[in-house]
Amino acid sequence: MKPKNCLIFGASGQIGRNLIRKLTKNNYKVTAVTRNLHQKGYLLKTQANPGYIDIVESSIFDENNLRELVKNADICINLIGILFEKGKNNTFININEKFPIFLASLCKEYNLKQFIHLSALGIEQAIDSKYAQSKLNAEKFIKENFKECTILKPSVVYSVDDNFTTKFMTILKILPFFPLYYNGKTKFMPIYCSDLTEIIYQVTDQNLKSITMECVGPQQITLKEILQKLLKSIDKKRLLIPTPLIIAKLVCLFSELLPKPLITNDQLKLLRYDNIPSGNYKTNFDLNFPSHANFDLELQKYSYMWKEAGQFSQIKNKN
Numbered sequence: 001m002k003p004k005n006c007l008i009f010g011a012s013g014q015i016g017r018n019l020i021r022k023l024t025k026n027n028y029k030v031t032a033v034t035r036n037l038h039q040k041g042y043l044l045k046t047q048a049n050p051g052y053i054d055i056v057e058s059s060i061f062d063e064n065n066l067r068e069l070v071k072n073a074d075i076c077i078n079l080i081g082i083l084f085e086k087g088k089n090n091t092f093i094n095i096n097e098k099f100p101i102f103l104a105s106l107c108k109e110y111n112l113k114q115f116i117h118l119s120a121l122g123i124e125q126a127i128d129s130k131y132a133q134s135k136l137n138a139e140k141f142i143k144e145n146f147k148e149c150t151i152l153k154p155s156v157v158y159s160v161d162d163n164f165t166t167k168f169m170t171i172l173k174i175l176p177f178f179p180l181y182y183n184g185k186t187k188f189m190p191i192y193c194s195d196l197t198e199i200i201y202q203v204t205d206q207n208l209k210s211i212t213m214e215c216v217g218p219q220q221i222t223l224k225e226i227l228q229k230l231l232k233s234i235d236k237k238r239l240l241i242p243t244p245l246i247i248a249k250l251v252c253l254f255s256e257l258l259p260k261p262l263i264t265n266d267q268l269k270l271l272r273y274d275n276i277p278s279g280n281y282k283t284n285f286d287l288n289f290p291s292h293a294n295f296d297l298e299l300q301k302y303s304y305m306w307k308e309a310g311q312f313s314q315i316k317n318k319n
Contacts, residue, residue: 003027004028004029004113005028005031006023006031006073006075006076007076009076009078010080011034011040011055011079012032012040014157014159014161014162015197018197020032020047022201024049028052030052031053031073032054033056034056035057035058035059035060037055066106070107071110073112075113075114075116076103076107076116078115080095082095083163084261084264092131096134096135100138101141103115104141104149105145105146107146113207114148114150114204114209115142115149116151116203117139118152118154121155121216122273123153123270124278125273126270128269130266131270139212147210148209152196152199152200153214154196154215155191155215155216155217155276156188156191159192159193160301165230172231172234177239178241179241179242179247180243181243181248181268181271183224186271186272186274187221187222187275187276188223188274189216189217189219189277195217195291195292199291214282216276216283216285217291217293217295218293224240226295227240229295229296233299233300233303234307251263252264
């Protein structure tokens with residue numbers, strides 16, 4: 001039987017790389033789309049079984065290229081999304097809204113068997129956030145115009161390659177204190193990258209359609225608790241200081257001047273709202289796709305890199 005051709009946008013991210021390994025291991029042919037073949041090509045090749053991956057360089061704004069790619073695919077998976085805006089093109093409207101809307105339209109036009117779109121959890125109430133609004137606009141259009149699509153809404157995704165725990169540990173290692181926005185009470189249900197990858201694979205393999213699923217890990221943790229766990233994991237003691245909103249906004253303004261902001265005003269708005277199931281949709285647990293990874297245990301597997309002794313701290317712990 002000819003393997004199904006799975007077209008993946010956002011293939012070089014932490015979720016994409018794990019997904020490529022999972023799909024090619026199970027005899028799916030993957031076409032991975034990247035903006036920079038020279039920079040990402042070699043890395044992507046190492047993720048797949050030989051002969052089961054094609055790596056294509058293309059801009060997501062190149063309509064002709066996108067048409068050719070979608071036309072030759074059986075399944076399309078969109079993992080692309082940005083958390084902060086940069087420049088004229090990398091805006092929430094272009095990346096989080098217009099691109100998935102156009103992609104869904106192409107999938108419908110060429111009668112693809114499946115279209116899986118990665119959105120975000122906890123955005124329904126965050127109407128004051130441009131990020132949340134762009135994600136919601138895309139979801140609404142896709143559901144109304146391509147009813148057989150599958151939309152996955154994960155909580156914070158963590159792993160050694162994430163931009164969440166690793167960023168926090170880097171800051172916590174350096175600074176003697178850390179600001180607590182909204183007193184650190186925002187709730188999360190972090191999901192390990194491998195667990196989310198397994199869910200996407202099962203959705204693909206079981207050919208599930210016309211569903212919206214909220215994807216969460218097994219533990220509900222506040223932001224303050226997450227920071228405390230990170231500190232414990234890297235053997236650091238830091239002051240966690242509740243920060244007034246006006247000061248938090250000033251910190252965000254300064255952060256936005258950096259090439260990769262630590263936090264933006266839009267992300268600050270998102271922190272007002274819990275990142276847990278809304279109750280509007282079924283979760284991965286409801287649909288028999290439980291996530292098993294324990295946040296503390298998985299964190300221990302890579303947090304040693306932020307300890308003073310680095311990898312040698314593992315030897316010390318064993319002794």
